[in-house]
Amino acid sequence: MYPINFCSMASTCIHDGRGVCASSPDGCSRRSFLDQCDMYEYNCDYGTEYMTKVTNPCTTGQPDFLC
Template sequence: MILCVLVFVLSSTTLSQQHLSHPINFCSMASTCIHDGRGVCASSPDGCSRRSFLDQCDMYEYNCDYGTQFMTKVSNPCTDGQPDFLC
């Protein structure tokens, strides 16, 4: 009986995945985010602008402060090169 309860509890936590709902509230995310110092490369929704941030929390704060919607593309600083799309 205890084994069945344990299996149920462990399986139910994987079924309750959290996801982002739209529109994303970057100010709320920035206020609860914990800085980890891992640089990220983010781009604007149209892919025409890229920007490096100190970490994902820094990106959320920037989006909150400036009303932008940068999203993470790769988890390292941006390199020089062409934007994602022809702008």
């Protein structure tokens, strides 16, 4: 299985303005993004691997599970 190329995804993504809540692979960190394209750009720029978990902004600031 190949790693996800977030830079490639960011360059072809079309912003739709639908906010997403994303988690780090270990579930210990969550962030809100303006939309999925914004998440791809962040992952590309900072070498992170946030993935969409919920299709609305993170409101609680709580991790998905205890770390």
